[in-house]
Amino acid sequence: MKDSNKIPEREITPASVYFNRRTFIQAGILAASALATGLVYRELNPVGSGGAKTRPLAGLSPTTTNAPAGLEAMDPETSLQNITHYNNFYEFSTDKEEVAAAAANFDTTGWQVSVEGLVRKPKVFGLEDLLKISPPEERIYRMRCVEGWSMVIPWAGYSLSKLLAVVEPTSDAKYVAFETLLDPKRMPGQRGDVLNWPYVEGLRMDEAMHPLTLLVSGLYGSELPPQDGAPIRLVIPWKYGFKGIKSIVKIKLVAQQPRTSWSEYAPNEYGFYANVNPHVDHPRWSQATEQRIGESGRRPTLMFNGYEDQVASLYTGMDLRANF
């Protein structure tokens, strides 16, 4: 009987064709080069990832029902992933997508905040003492960045006015100046001179005392992650996001309008007040609309970021075009 499994010699593919060395090498070069190009693309265009884990915040109370209007935005909240992976925090990286990873190991143990200047009772607070002044409450605020995007963020904290009441400002105190930590070892972005470090911000006394102005220590019911300004930051919901100074170490009551980082960097682009205002454009982009993170298409920007009823009275008689 004939062996039907035996393939005749002449039907075997010649080695030179079957194992085409040339094609093989070319396929390898093609794959390797495409991979390399892909890596360069990824390096130039990173998507936010990584970041620190945070613990739940103790003693958090929901927004009180008799709280003044405006404490709770009715829009859907932005996801925690997006809030924690799209950050302007130049102390760590100037790329919004890279801050979370760059700040992941930021150590805040032993944090102190000095409250000083024109006050009767200046004090250097340990973080614990500072947080004890008032239990944190959840406040869902809209956050509008000067770059034309916005989020809805469930912060946790208490009104700055409560802290100021403890230190008792004198009648000479007209402004409040804030300062971020200066430590290039822990904040690698400070090794470059993109901005004049440390980051400084300021508010007029009545703005600082407004109940909406929040000293924030938490986000989504947990401690504030490093990329969002751990351990303690400011949130002023009717102003552009850059007014909300992060990782605060100093609060000083002063008589004169303090210098502020962005208006010092580009006075024609960023003002001291920086109130959200759809009628006053930034020189390089319109402020009439905003990209709400998580939505498709842009939505109209509201005067004072929708907090007009609560804060417009602070600016009666002021030319908001000149005082942008």
Added chain:
Amino acid sequence: MTAQDLRFAKVLVLVNAAVPGALLAWDAWHHNLGANPVNFAILTTGMSALVFLLLTLLVTPLRKISGWNWIIFSRRTLGLYAFFYALAHFLIFFGLDRSFSISSTVSEMFKRKYLFVGALGLLVMVPLAATSTNAMIKRLGGKRWRALHRLAYVAAIAGVIHYYMQVKADVRRPLVFAAILAVLLGYRLMVYWQRPKPALVTPPTNSPKPEPGA
């Protein structure tokens, strides 16, 4: 360089230049463009356009310095990819950021200098892409075609300025692009200045004809 090798080199350039677009599409499909997808797509396509513009301008100096004449094949492919990425960059801005509103797109372009400069850069690339075929080179004639395609310098300069102007504060990366562009254009100026002056050339030497495109 055999014809077979050249064919492979063409495939190599064609495939690699498509990688950024393919990855962007892949990431978009998987909802992996970060918190602000439209902005991300605008940035990546713009960045790709700039990179390919610079690569296009790198071909001639590299060819002259190395003597690898065959790499000239890649210039058209790279240039066309630069145009496609710039066009995608604009279309994403127009469609997804401005919601296909022509009035809002045009008014923004005239109000924002950086958008105007960027639009200018894209606009001058249109005739370059349109005349990129062999037939068009023939029709225009080498000399006129070369003159027209010097607009690639304008496109690259406009692109880098556009990038520099829209950055908020950290201008390190736009400056890297500007420096590379300065070297690539500087090389051309140097060649231009050092060209043999007609009066000084001893006739009649058998000087080789200039290659198309400088």
